[in-house]
Each structure stands twice: as C-alpha cells, then as structure tokens.
Amino acid sequence: MLLPVPRRAFLQSLATLLAGSCLALPAAGRRPPAEVIMTVGGPISPDALGFCLPHEHVLSRFGAPPVEPAPYETAAAAREVVPYLKYLAELGVGAIADCTAYSFGRAPELLRELSRLSGLHLITNTGYYGAADDRYVPAEAYDLDAQGIADRWIAEFTDGIGETGIRPGFIKTAVDSGPLSPIDGRLVRAAAITHRATGLSMAIHTGDNAAAAEQQLQILAEEGVSPRAWAWTHAQNLTDPAPLLEAAGRGAWISLDGIKTPYFQAGRKQGDDTLDRHLQHLLALRAGGLLDRVLLSHDGSSFPPDLAARRPMDTLANTFLPLLRAAGFTEAEIHQLTVTNPAGFFTIRQRLR
Numbered sequence: 211m212l213l214p215v216p217r218r219a220f221l222q223s224l225a226t227l228l229a230g231s232c233l234a235l236p237a238a239g240r241r242p243p244a245e246v247i248m249t250v251g252g253p254i255s256p257d258a259l260g261f262c263l264p265h266e267h268v269l270s271r272f273g274a275p276p277v278e279p280a281p282y283e284t285a286a287a288a289r290e291v292v293p294y295l296k297y298l299a300e301l302g303v304g305a306i307a308d309c310t311a312y313s314f315g316r317a318p319e320l321l322r323e324l325s326r327l328s329g330l331h332l333i334t335n336t337g338y339y340g341a342a343d344d345r346y347v348p349a350e351a352y353d354l355d356a357q358g359i360a361d362r363w364i365a366e367f368t369d370g371i372g373e374t375g376i377r378p379g380f381i382k383t384a385v386d387s388g389p390l391s392p393i394d395g396r397l398v399r400a401a402a403i404t405h406r407a408t409g410l411s412m413a414i415h416t417g418d419n420a421a422a423a424e425q426q427l428q429i430l431a432e433e434g435v436s437p438r439a440w441a442w443t444h445a446q447n448l449t450d451p452a453p454l455l456e457a458a459g460r461g462a463w464i465s466l467d468g469i470k471t472p473y474f475q476a477g478r479k480q481g482d483d484t485l486d487r488h489l490q491h492l493l494a495l496r497a498g499g500l501l502d503r504v505l506l507s508h509d510g511s512s513f514p515p516d517l518a519a520r521r522p523m524d525t526l527a528n529t530f531l532p533l534l535r536a537a538g539f540t541e542a543e544i545h546q547l548t549v550t551n552p553a554g555f556f557t558i559r560q561r562l563r
C-alpha cells in the first residue's frame with residue numbers, strides 16, 4: 211500500500227508533471243497547460259487518454275448490502291477481468307472510467323493493479339450514490355450540510371482516497387426521480403461545490419427524469435457552476451430526445467451509456483437491444499450540431515460474476531461503431547465521440563494556487 215501523499219507534495223508532483231516533457235508546450239516562454247486527467251496510476255495528459263469508455267463498472271457490488279471498503283479477492287479479480295480488459299485494448303480501447311461509487315464496490319487499489327496488468331488507463335471517482343432510494347448513502351452524510359459532504363470529497367482529491375494515495379478523476383453521484391429528495395439535492399450541491407474546488411467533472415445518474423435534470427441544473431446555477439461540468443447520466447432512458455437537446459444546448463454532457471445487445475450468461479438471454487434508441491438520440495443530437503456534448507458507453511460490469519450479470523463493454527467497438535458508419539457518421543465524428551469528448555469531460559483544469 212502506498213502512503214498517502216501530502217497535499218503540498220502532490221501539488222509539487224503535479225507541477226512537475228505539468229512542466230514535464232509530456233505536457234510542455236514547444237514554444238518557449240509560454241506556460242504549460244494546467245490540464246490533466248487523473249487516473250488511478252496518476253495524472254496523465256488529456257492527449258494520452260485515447261478511446262475511452264466513460265461509464266462502466268469494472269468492479270461492482272451493486273445490489274449487495276453497502277460495505278466500505280469493498281471486499282474483493284485481488285487474484286480472482288485479476289484472473290477474471292484482465293483478459294477482458296486486454297481484449298478491449300485489442301479493440302482499440304485505451305481507458306475506462308469506473309463509475310462504481312463509495313459503498314457499493316469502489317476499490318481504487320484493485321483498479322490500479324488491474325490497470326497495471328492490462329495496460330489500460332482506469333479512472334475512479336469520489337461521491338455518494340443517491341439513487342436506489344439512497345441505500346448507498348452513508349448514514350453520516352445525513353448529519354452534514356452540502357459543504358460538509360463536499361469537504362470529504364475534496365479531501366479525497368487533495369489527499370487521496372483513504373490511505374491509498376489514489377485520487378479520483380471525476381465526481382460520481384446519483385439521484386432518484388424528481389422532485390429531488392433533500393439528501394439527493396444536497397449531494398448535487400456537494401458535487402457542485404467539489405467541482406468548484408477541484409475542477410473534477412460530475413457524472414450524475416439521472417435517467418429518464420427531465421424534472422430531476424432541470425432541478426440539478428438550477429442547483430448548479432445557484433452554485434455558479436456551468437452545465438459544461440455536468441453529465442446527464444443514463445440520458446438514453448428518456449424516449450423523447452428534446453430535453454437532451456435542450457440541456458446539451460446549454461452545455462451539458464449527454465451520457466448515452468446503456469449500449470447493449472442481448473447476450474447469454476449461464477444459458478440465459480440477458481439484456482435488451484438498445485442500439486436503435488442510442489442511434490436515434492445520436493442522430494437527433496447530430497442534427498442539432500451537438501455531437502461535441504455526447505458521451506458513449508455501456509454501463510457494463512465485469513466483476514464479481516456472482517453479484518452482477520457480466521454486462522459486455524465491447525458492443526460499442528464491435529457493433530455500434532459499425533452501425534454508426536453504416537448510418538453515415540464520419541471517422542472524424544466517431545473520433546469526437548470516442549476520444550475527444552471523454553477527454554474533454556475528464557480533463558481537470560487545475561486550481562494551482
């Protein structure tokens with residue numbers, strides 16, 4: 211286990227990285243860009259992210275009782291997951307964001323080991339998951355105001371998660387259907403405060419409830435935070451794309467993250483075919499000139515197999531991108547969707563003071 215890196219040492223190492231050859235601008239006398247993406251292996255240049263799946267669950271205990279830290283067996287996880295991650299790498303995937311939050315299976319050190327063994331960049335998160343009737347929100351959060359909750363998340367960014375020295379690369383939280391419950395509203399406000407302090411973007415599980423999305427955007431406005439820092443997660447669950455176009459037009463990220471075809475597990479057919487829904491939303495966003503606000507992913511799950519159906523993470527590369535090409539999407543548009551947009555979402559514009 212790595213010792214936590216003190217804040218000053220972290221900022222110094224970040225400053226060193228930013229001044230280093232991987233990020234320095236060629237023109238002498240210009241400041242290097244204060245932009246990084248925070249992976250479980252440390253900060254990287256946004257250019258190094260590559261083809262990224264922005265919403266997956268490499269590890270997840272969703273559905274099991276809340277527990278923190280998550281009990282995983284490292285060797286079993288490596289045996290089960292690494293071959294699949296290497297397969298994704300063969301398909302061109304360079305990075306995956308693990309959206310598994312505190313108390314339902316977030317495991318930064320195991321992710322770091324899986325990243326090392328697979329060669330993929332993996333990104334973990336900070337935040338509390340408020341959907342599923344708030345069952346994964348820790349009891350102590352109810353005694354804190356939004357600033358108090360945010361202070362915990364900000365500390366994970368500045369000091370590392372627990373004793374791991376690993377920093378989150380985004381904020382993950384979730385809300386139930388609107389109107390937002392008091393605790394869900396507080397989680398969204400805490401996310402906005404954390405964004406202001408750290409530069410981390412927010413992926414907020416919202417689903418098909420446009421009223422909950424609108425309420426979140428109001429909270430962001432009250433906190434002086436741009437919709438450009440916020441992703442409407444599971445936006446594909448909406449049948450009418452109009453509210454998505456409206457939110458994207460205000461700058462929000464639209465996360466179409468349920469790309470699936472039916473698959474077989476233990477002899478049983480699992481999952482629906484969601485490709486047409488994703489394609490129709492994408493065509494509507496494209497017609498509105500809003501492809502630069504879209505994120506594509508599977509909400510896949512790979513470990514442990516006894517807790518969650520193993521939901522694939524290769525359908526985008528193997529099936530959906532060929533479908534987009536057949537529908538007339540250009541290679542430049544596909545690059546935008548799979549490389550440029552995720553890099554934009556995860557890039558932290560550092561507050562180096």
Ligand SMILES: [Zn+2]
Pocket residue numbers: 265266267309509
């Ligand atoms: Zn998810």
